[in-house]
Amino acid sequence: MSPAADAPADPAGPVEPPEALRAAVEALAVRRPTLVCLDFDGCVAELADDPAAVAPVPANAAAVERLAALDDVVVAYVSGRPLEQLRALAAPPAGVLLVGSHGAEQDLGADAAPLQLTAAQRRTREQVLELLEELANRVDGALVERKPAGAALHVRAVADAAAAEALLVEAHEAAAAVDGAHPKDGKMVVEVPVVHATKGEAIRTLRRRTGAAAVFFAGDDVTDEQGFAVLGDDDVGVKVGTGETLAGHRIAAPSDLAGVLAALAARAEARGADAPPRSTPTRPGAAPDA
Template sequence: MSDSSPSPSGELATALALGTDARHLLVALDFDGTLAPLVDEPMSARMLPEARDALTRLSSLPDTTVALVSGRTLAHLAEISEREPDSRIHLAGSHGAEFWHPGGADDADADDAGSLRDTLADRAEAIIADTAGAWIERKRFGFALHTRLSDPERAAEAAARIDDLVRAEAPEWRRRTGQDILEFASRHEGKDAAIRRLRELVDADVVLFAGDDVTDEDALASLGAGDIGIRVGGGESVAAYRVADAAELAALLSRLAEARAGR
């Protein structure tokens, strides 16, 4: 199928060639802001149609593995990615603490800190009760404060108070920040560990990873020579390549699918 989008820049053309020629290519991708535009209601996020088509095509090719690697819980990632029972796309949720593999069951350890998580989330909700637009997302291994719709000054005050709470009650928990989000988790896995696990699982010699936020930098920094790291949008990054937005990444993935199919 031909692609009418503009040809990629010289640097991205190099990345495209690396992916095309890989013996076994792992395409691992963040979801929010990378495959789907950021939205005010997180559970309404959906992949761009061109991105979905590209991932479907890539996952059907020989020696090509596709995975979504997200901070979302596995259940939420399955919902927003609209996973079908026969999907060939691997899912890594909770920054790599939960996995689902095609043809298999969910793969995650028990949550030994569930009681503390619920207590802290309850107290965090009390802290933000008067902060308009802020809300707490309860996750399998922790919780997150969302302030996308809040006044910046009030959001900063709420974040500082919740920081103090977790520092006092669960100082060993991992703290992460992102675009209008502050997250805490009892598990310390990062997207770098998720990439390593997926690479070993499928014996990939080349990994393409793309992401748009601070938590994606762990994965981007873990890539080796010959891998392809892509930052979506602005912000500081260790990525060797950059695209403007999810639409440009979708176009690149479409070209990659076409190139690998024709090699």
């Protein structure tokens, strides 16, 4: 059963998006095919101290299902999560593309292949794990998450805010000195992949593979800025939460995302009666582009 079906619907309905954002997504939805890229943690799902204890906001899950059912819309999760963990926690409907580990892992259809680290990358990953675990053992509440493409140090459960920030700074600096490691700062986390990949590169790949005429991307974290950076004038970027951003629009929290996705879906559904799509988006099982 999908996350949307596990919880009762909100009788108040989704939060209405700001007028400028509504106008932007309605204009974007006219362009076809439309690619809808979504970060998971802090965007579709609320953040949690335990990385394994999250699930999509029910209204967001329902909106994703609605969009995924449209023939000329492609939905993709673009996340720092390991691919299999993303699949398990997001429980995406059929047809949704998955990008994990900031782009290092991708399930884009029939040609999906597991991540294969080189011998050098495996050695670097072990070195990073040892380093982060040593640092985490010094501070109560710090947690190391093992990932196929590297590791992450989480401090969301650390009670002392100053100690948490100091630990993140130390972890980033130490990881940066490891040959082949690529530390990335996030919200209360330092990600250290051993494969160079960014969400911006992933979105470019998705755009090319799907033939998208326009891209919507929503994200909340520092690493999502690389995704916002590759968007064009006809695309729409939405920052979830506070902080400096390259995105053209902002909403306050994951609970506000459903209204934005609903507005996009409603316009995309309405356009179906206007004219046939200009091209057919690539979906799982379709032949890749040349």
